[in-house]
Amino acid sequence: MYEYSEADHAFLAERNRQFRAQVERRVDGSLTEEEFKPLRLMNGLYLQLHAYMLRVAIPYGTLSSDQLRKLAEIAERWDKGYGHFTTRQNIQFNWPRLRDVPDMLDALAEVGLHAIQTSGNTIRNVTADHFAGAAADEVADPRPHAELLRQWSTDHPEFQFLPRKFKIAVTGSAADRAVIRAHDIGLELREKDGKIGFRVLVGGGLGRTPMIGKVLRDWLPEADLLPYCEAIVSVYNLLGRRDNKYKARIKITVHEHGIEEISRLVEERFALIRPAFRGADRTLLNRIRAMFAPPEWADLPVPPLPDDPGLRAWADVNVASHRNPGYAIVTVSLKKHGATPGDATAGQMRVLADLAARYAHDELRISHEQNVVLPHVHRAHLAAVHAALKAADLATANVGLASDIIACPGMDYCALATARSIPVAQGIAERIEALRIERDVGELQIKISGCINACGHHHVGHIGILGLDRAGVENYQITLGGSAGPDAAIGERAGPGFAYDEIVPAVERLLTAYLALREEPGERFVDAYRRLGPAPFKAALYPEAARDAA
Amino acid sequence: MPRAFAAKVLTANDLLEGDVVYLAADDRWVRDHREAELLEDEAVAEDRLLYAESRAAEVVGPYLADARGGPDGPEPIHFREAFRTRGPSNYPHGKQADV
Numbered sequence: 001m002y003e004y005s006e007a008d009h010a011f012l013a014e015r016n017r018q019f020r021a022q023v024e025r026r027v028d029g030s031l032t033e034e035e036f037k038p039l040r041l042m043n044g045l046y047l048q049l050h051a052y053m054l055r056v057a058i059p060y061g062t063l064s065s066d067q068l069r070k071l072a073e074i075a076e077r078w079d080k081g082y083g084h085f086t087t088r089q090n091i092q093f094n095w096p097r098l099r100d101v102p103d104m105l106d107a108l109a110e111v112g113l114h115a116i117q118t119s120g121n122t123i124r125n126v127t128a129d130h131f132a133g134a135a136a137d138e139v140a141d142p143r144p145h146a147e148l149l150r151q152w153s154t155d156h157p158e159f160q161f162l163p164r165k166f167k168i169a170v171t172g173s174a175a176d177r178a179v180i181r182a183h184d185i186g187l188e189l190r191e192k193d194g195k196i197g198f199r200v201l202v203g204g205g206l207g208r209t210p211m212i213g214k215v216l217r218d219w220l221p222e223a224d225l226l227p228y229c230e231a232i233v234s235v236y237n238l239l240g241r242r243d244n245k246y247k248a249r250i251k252i253t254v255h256e257h258g259i260e261e262i263s264r265l266v267e268e269r270f271a272l273i274r275p276a277f278r279g280a281d282r283t284l285l286n287r288i289r290a291m292f293a294p295p296e297w298a299d300l301p302v303p304p305l306p307d308d309p310g311l312r313a314w315a316d317v318n319v320a321s322h323r324n325p326g327y328a329i330v331t332v333s334l335k336k337h338g339a340t341p342g343d344a345t346a347g348q349m350r351v352l353a354d355l356a357a358r359y360a361h362d363e364l365r366i367s368h369e370q371n372v373v374l375p376h377v378h379r380a381h382l383a384a385v386h387a388a389l390k391a392a393d394l395a396t397a398n399v400g401l402a403s404d405i406i407a408c409p410g411m412d413y414c415a416l417a418t419a420r421s422i423p424v425a426q427g428i429a430e431r432i433e434a435l436r437i438e439r440d441v442g443e444l445q446i447k448i449s450g451c452i453n454a455c456g457h458h459h460v461g462h463i464g465i466l467g468l469d470r471a472g473v474e475n476y477q478i479t480l481g482g483s484a485g486p487d488a489a490i491g492e493r494a495g496p497g498f499a500y501d502e503i504v505p506a507v508e509r510l511l512t513a514y515l516a517l518r519e520e521p522g523e524r525f526v527d528a529y530r531r532l533g534p535a536p537f538k539a540a541l542y543p544e545a546a547r548d549a550a
Numbered sequence: 551m552p553r554a555f556a557a558k559v560l561t562a563n564d565l566l567e568g569d570v571v572y573l574a575a576d577d578r579w580v581r582d583h584r585e586a587e588l589l590e591d592e593a594v595a596e597d598r599l600l601y602a603e604s605r606a607a608e609v610v611g612p613y614l615a616d617a618r619g620g621p622d623g624p625e626p627i628h629f630r631e632a633f634r635t636r637g638p639s640n641y642p643h644g645k646q647a648d649v
């Protein structure tokens with residue numbers, strides 16, 4: 001993992017000292033809210049519906065056990081004993097008091113964490129495949145590149161006031177678990193003639209105008225990563241619209257100017273700035289890469305899994321292949337049926353930190369699906385890990401299944417929300433459990449957002465749910481057939497929305513219809529949808545309309 | 551015909567705690583919607599908003615929210631404002647914890 005240098009520590013200490021003084025000046029009245037708001041947002045402090053919220057960046061979703069223990073301590077000492085992991089691999093604390101925030105930031109700095117650039121029109125936390133460094137199918141660990149991008153973009157003087165926020169995601173695997181096609185820049189590590197490079201996508205994004213990213217360069221040599229990204233962001237910085245916030249993201253810039261013109265401008269700029277990079281970035285990358293050297297793998301015998309149905313059912317869905325065949329990747333679901341997606345209590349964080357220290361070479365990852373990953377668990381320890389998770393109520397076996405729902409905070413917390421998301425996710429998961437159909441339904445991605453900003457990625461859910469305010473009443477719109485992976489697609493709107501108490505039954509009807517419609521048990525929901533088109537699913541959603549038409 | 555003015559309460563978030571607050575008739579910031587002053591006259595409501603903005607050292611983001619009179623005091627109209635009187639629906643946190 002990346003280790004902070006003295007300069008990094010000094011930088012954070014100075015930023016926190018400044019913010020402490022700014023808070024004091026706000027409290028004593030020398031700063032107005034208008035003056036203070038941009039300062040607090042630069043330090044990740046939002047004001048939500050019921051309280052402040054501190055958003056802490058978890059760079060490319062990687063945490064050490066010490067860092068997770070510190071997050072647990074912060075949750076307990078200054079919040080309400082839990083934290084919420086987000087789709088951007090961040091953690092949010094929902095109840096801090098203004099005066100405590102400088103202390104929280106100092107505590108974070110002790111373990112090399114901060115909240116800088118988790119807001120504002122800047123380059124946000126660089127996200128990555130949550131199986132990075134562990135996946136059996138990756139070309140290379142993308143985290144050194146993500147760290148290089150993080151260092152380059154943090155406090156970058158030219159990019160603090162972009163037309164709009166800017167999100168970069170990196171994956172080392174063609175399987176794309178990082179939703180790179182829905183990011184402003186998506187980077188996919190590839191190998192060609194024994195060399196590492198990138199496919200570069202640009203202009204993806206969800207929100208009001210969802211777009212799938214377009215290929216800007218099919219092959220970018222690894223050495224050109226920073227100058228090329230700098231070229232993209234500076235072209236956007238000049239061209240991006242500042243007159244209309246809804247048209248300010250790079251996806252609109254690419255859409256309005258066309259990918260050819262953007263490519264021409266980026267290549268022109270790249271040629272201009274590339275000589276200035278002189279190789280310092282590559283030296284830095286090599287230094288960073290050394291810090292991400294794989295752990296020393298244990299060479300233990302792999303016993304067969306004990307014949308425990310609970311363990312086997314869990315291993316079936318929550319365990320993935322590791323690059324080292326003796327090892328496995330364990331995903332810990334934070335989606336117990338009826339629980340808030342992505343929430344972990346301080347106690348659970350400590351259990352996970354202890355398990356990582358004992359069984360996973362001290363590493364954890366946070367997934368954009370709002371789960372926690374133990375990336376390097378020796379197969380000899382799977383049963384012990386499962387037993388410990390079970391004791392902590394963390395052994396829900398539903399990763400990738402219907403109740404592994406992504407849900408944004410929605411109107412239970414978020415000031416921008418138009419409706420709630422969390423209770424809808426809770427209701428669907430509970431219903432699925434009551435029906436006992438989860439295993440049978442198989443892989444299914446349900447994603448819920450509480451407003452058009454789409455933090456819950458609803459557009460790319462196999463079933464997407466968008467909460468809206470229709471004349472003062474919560475209303476939920478369903479989209480079908482979206483996908484977040486390499487076959488990324490924007491879901492299609494199914495029809496009129498559903499009231500709050502109708503949305504769970506509507507999803508149930510969809511699942512029942514799917515079970516009847518699929519060709520064979522292996523045909524996933526999204527595949528059946530692609531094969532059959534929307535009509536039979538719409539008929540299930542709107543039985544009265546179907547009856548009237550008959 | 552101009553639309554009739556819908557009654558309002560003046561609400562904001564407390565500067566230090568972030569908690570939802572309402573302006574009472576005696577100029578106190580209160581935490582309970584039912585203790586808020588119901589503003590039934592548009593000019594008075596606008597005046598109260600200006601007044602609230604002058605108290606920026608205590609609160610953040612004051613605004614007028616639709617409300618109606620009820621047996622125990624003003625009641626919210628929109629569901630967003632109703633949630634603000636209670637707290638989130640997934641945990642007994644926020645105002646509902648104090649009841």
Ligand code: SF4
Nearest residue numbers: 408414417450451455
């Ligand atoms: S999608 Fe909307 S409601 Fe949900 S977290 Fe994002 S801004 Fe808030």
